[in-house]
Amino acid sequence: MALDYGSPASRRPTPAQAGETPAVPVDGVAIAATLATLICAAPAVAVIALALAPDRAGAAFGSNLLGDGAVGTFALVMLGGVGAVLFGAAAAWLVSLAQFPGRGLFEWLLVLPLAAPSYVLAYAYTGMTWANGSALEVRGLWGAAFIYAAGLYPYVYLAARAAFVSQSACALEAARTLGAKPRDVVWRVALPLARPGIAAGGALACMEIAADYGAAQHFGLTTLSTAVFRAWYAHGAPHVALQISAVLLLAALVFLVVERWARGRASYAGGSTRWRMLPRYELGPLGGGLAAVFCAALVLFGAALPLLWLGRLAVLHPHFVEVAEPFANSLLLSAGGAMGTLSLACAIAVAARRATGIGKASLYAAAMGYAAPGAVIAMGALALFGLAREAGWIGGLSSSLALAALLWGYAARFSAAGVGPIDAGLTRLSKGLDASARTLGAGPWRRFAEVDVPIAAPALAAAALILFVEILKELPATLILRPFDFDTLAVRAHAYASDERLLEAATPSLLIFLAGLLPIILLTRGLARSRAGQR
Amino acid sequence: MSSVTLSRVRRMYAGVAALDDVSLSAPEGKVLVLLGPSGSGKSTILRLVAGLEPVDGGEVRIGDEIVSAAGRTLPAERRRIGMVFQDYALFPHLTAGANVAFGLDKLARAERDAEALRWLDRVGLKHRAGAYPHELSGGEQQRVALARALAPKPRAVLLDEPFSGLDPVQRAHLRDASIAALAETRTTALFVTHDAEEALLVADRLAILKGGKLLQEGAPREAYDKPACVDAAAALGSINVFEGRAEDGVIATPFGPVAAPGLSLGAPARVAVRAEAIAVTPGSLARVVDVRPHGAHDLVRIEAQGVIWRALVPARTSLSDTVDVQIHSAGAFAFAAS
Numbered sequence: 001m002a003l004d005y006g007s008p009a010s011r012r013p014t015p016a017q018a019g020e021t022p023a024v025p026v027d028g029v030a031i032a033a034t035l036a037t038l039i040c041a042a043p044a045v046a047v048i049a050l051a052l053a054p055d056r057a058g059a060a061f062g063s064n065l066l067g068d069g070a071v072g073t074f075a076l077v078m079l080g081g082v083g084a085v086l087f088g089a090a091a092a093w094l095v096s097l098a099q100f101p102g103r104g105l106f107e108w109l110l111v112l113p114l115a116a117p118s119y120v121l122a123y124a125y126t127g128m129t130w131a132n133g134s135a136l137e138v139r140g141l142w143g144a145a146f147i148y149a150a151g152l153y154p155y156v157y158l159a160a161r162a163a164f165v166s167q168s169a170c171a172l173e174a175a176r177t178l179g180a181k182p183r184d185v186v187w188r189v190a191l192p193l194a195r196p197g198i199a200a201g202g203a204l205a206c207m208e209i210a211a212d213y214g215a216a217q218h219f220g221l222t223t224l225s226t227a228v229f230r231a232w233y234a235h236g237a238p239h240v241a242l243q244i245s246a247v248l249l250l251a252a253l254v255f256l257v258v259e260r261w262a263r264g265r266a267s268y269a270g271g272s273t274r275w276r277m278l279p280r281y282e283l284g285p286l287g288g289g290l291a292a293v294f295c296a297a298l299v300l301f302g303a304a305l306p307l308l309w310l311g312r313l314a315v316l317h318p319h320f321v322e323v324a325e326p327f328a329n330s331l332l333l334s335a336g337g338a339m340g341t342l343s344l345a346c347a348i349a350v351a352a353r354r355a356t357g358i359g360k361a362s363l364y365a366a367a368m369g370y371a372a373p374g375a376v377i378a379m380g381a382l383a384l385f386g387l388a389r390e391a392g393w394i395g396g397l398s399s400s401l402a403l404a405a406l407l408w409g410y411a412a413r414f415s416a417a418g419v420g421p422i423d424a425g426l427t428r429l430s431k432g433l434d435a436s437a438r439t440l441g442a443g444p445w446r447r448f449a450e451v452d453v454p455i456a457a458p459a460l461a462a463a464a465l466i467l468f469v470e471i472l473k474e475l476p477a478t479l480i481l482r483p484f485d486f487d488t489l490a491v492r493a494h495a496y497a498s499d500e501r502l503l504e505a506a507t508p509s510l511l512i513f514l515a516g517l518l519p520i521i522l523l524t525r526g527l528a529r530s531r532a533g534q535r
Numbered sequence: 536m537s538s539v540t541l542s543r544v545r546r547m548y549a550g551v552a553a554l555d556d557v558s559l560s561a562p563e564g565k566v567l568v569l570l571g572p573s574g575s576g577k578s579t580i581l582r583l584v585a586g587l588e589p590v591d592g593g594e595v596r597i598g599d600e601i602v603s604a605a606g607r608t609l610p611a612e613r614r615r616i617g618m619v620f621q622d623y624a625l626f627p628h629l630t631a632g633a634n635v636a637f638g639l640d641k642l643a644r645a646e647r648d649a650e651a652l653r654w655l656d657r658v659g660l661k662h663r664a665g666a667y668p669h670e671l672s673g674g675e676q677q678r679v680a681l682a683r684a685l686a687p688k689p690r691a692v693l694l695d696e697p698f699s700g701l702d703p704v705q706r707a708h709l710r711d712a713s714i715a716a717l718a719e720t721r722t723t724a725l726f727v728t729h730d731a732e733e734a735l736l737v738a739d740r741l742a743i744l745k746g747g748k749l750l751q752e753g754a755p756r757e758a759y760d761k762p763a764c765v766d767a768a769a770a771l772g773s774i775n776v777f778e779g780r781a782e783d784g785v786i787a788t789p790f791g792p793v794a795a796p797g798l799s800l801g802a803p804a805r806v807a808v809r810a811e812a813i814a815v816t817p818g819s820l821a822r823v824v825d826v827r828p829h830g831a832h833d834l835v836r837i838e839a840q841g842v843i844w845r846a847l848v849p850a851r852t853s854l855s856d857t858v859d860v861q862i863h864s865a866g867a868f869a870f871a872a873s
Contacts, residue, residue, distance in 0.1 A: 428627065430622075430624070432620050432622055432624035433624050433626060435582075435585070435587050435611070435618070435620070435624065436618065436620055436624040436625075436626075436683075437612075437626075437637070438585075438586070438587065438610070438611035438612045439585050439587075439611050439612075439614075439616055439617060439618040439684070439689075439693075440612075440617075440637050440638030440683070440684075440687060441612050441613070441615065441638055441640070441687060442612055442637070442638075442640075443610075443612050446640075450637075451626060454628045455626075455627065455628055
């Protein structure tokens, strides 16, 4: 799942917008948004609808599988989620409100673990602990919880950090003048103000844990995600797979609702528009040293250690020739998927700005697709293709049809990840600029080429890059929907790891990791720029 | 340069009239100021003249050409009307020079750059031609916006509260410079503001709007001396309002009579008296509530029969606890109450 750039807030149309008569009788934006809504919502809706249909097989193993999966997912969400929240919130507080050696560096280093999908971390850590014959082996439930906490804490870190930074210094100083000691200010003002942000980040991390297939599968755990695969492949029971998918989808939607609700509440913390440098707590030599060690450990376990390990293996046991074809497939598929998803995201972003019914609907549909785990989206798409085949609309699932289904799945799952950055670009493209270009005599084509494109292009490029990398990293949907014998880097890494060929898995894992670093660098540059008081 | 004329223009937003039957005109080479509170429709008039929105009734003419009528709108890009936006709307991806050159695309490249520089020089910003908008101060951005609007030699220029984002000192300075530039180029201008003082300073002609309706149009002096209604009087300064009935051609207020020519006996009436039209002398008619300094004047609140009025008197006028009150007829107006 992508980094969250914030979705467009509900905007009231200005009178000028509301009163504008459309230039063409057929509203292209509304049509595109309708299409986007259908594309994004269809797989998830299909999963729910078909899961409710009467069970023809009536297999008893289904309820066992479902129960075991639910328990497993719940345990992982609890362990991994709590770990991510503790690590992320603590790191955010240190970096935003305290002063210690290396603080400025850690501010962006702490985001790096977002680059690696959980399955890549899992492959790296098993290899590492095997090779060392370490007593502290990363495996099982605790191993998975460690991977999630170490890899997903940045979701909490980013949200909590935004909350801490946006806190007005005045509120903190007001607490001081009212007699609160510095330590009391942390517990009574700073933390409560940041709580909604922490909750939103925690919900995102939990959503990721519930959606994860690769790491849980690697550690041999039964979760809802792995249960979907087991029902589908091991038991050949599509209906059971659909039912488990429906439960998984509902769980993800709960996290989505929590996240939205918390994010809505987070806005009360940032009420003050005046920005001043927050006074930082001097931690002293011992406290400062501990803070630096804590942050360094997070970066080390979440990113540096696995990256170095994978890099070492890839150099010592290079398998670049073997992964050449999956690499090319990944590039093609991710580029194609990013383009398709980007156009869908554009339609949604433009429609959402109009604040019409269909605009909002498309935003909700995209959010639902975004929350839905890849396995769920894939089951939904498969089920819909199955229905179409039964109806005689299409033939068998040929390679090209499978590719179409895969691109559809990506679009449904990742559109929302593109909407945020595109919306940010559209914000720069204010109505006033269009109006001023018109009063200067520029016709529609000149406005498009010389105003719209140059201003929105950086945002579009950022959105395209984010989508490209998200698709490159996506494992479960690709695994289910890909054409026969069509391997991507993620699929190949998974295949090697499943055969316990971790040396071979290192090369594709490393490539995925490195690709994941690109949008992170982009994000941290954006973070630095968006800081108030800084040019 | 051309005149700009609105005839019986109507504009609806979601069934509500933002402009209702408005007729006014900016004579060639003159500055027409549109004055009114927010929501009065003054910015809507600019958008209609610019062609950014259609009219729902009536017509807009530039010179002799009808550019807007119901169902027919000449696109903004073909009107040759310059506009300075409230937030300046400079293109963030272009330098100051390129912003000014944007509207000069009919010229050859070298000529265009020279012309843009000439306009930047005119507003005193030649040395900032290579700077991007975010590198310019608010006042500099405003000047670039003005140069950009004037450079293509538009038939008229529209200014939407162009100085509203600036501090008072800059504001006065830029206002003088802008008025000089408009006068020098003999530009027809529509200038929107909600600041009465600015309106009187800038206007050749003044239109006062409220709630989408035109209250009054005329020379600024005339608008100040002969307001068409209480709201029009209030738009140009602090007034005291009193409601009563006409008797013997006057209306008796607690502070003295106000002439009410043309009002029949017993007709309900509203009186507006400008604060600066009230003089006080030692006496016993009214009680002085308080006195506050107000620049060259003191603002005095006086009370009689439970009614409190405000008077602007020369600063440091020595006042006793009670005063007599004189109302200057030039600043006191009576209207039939509707």
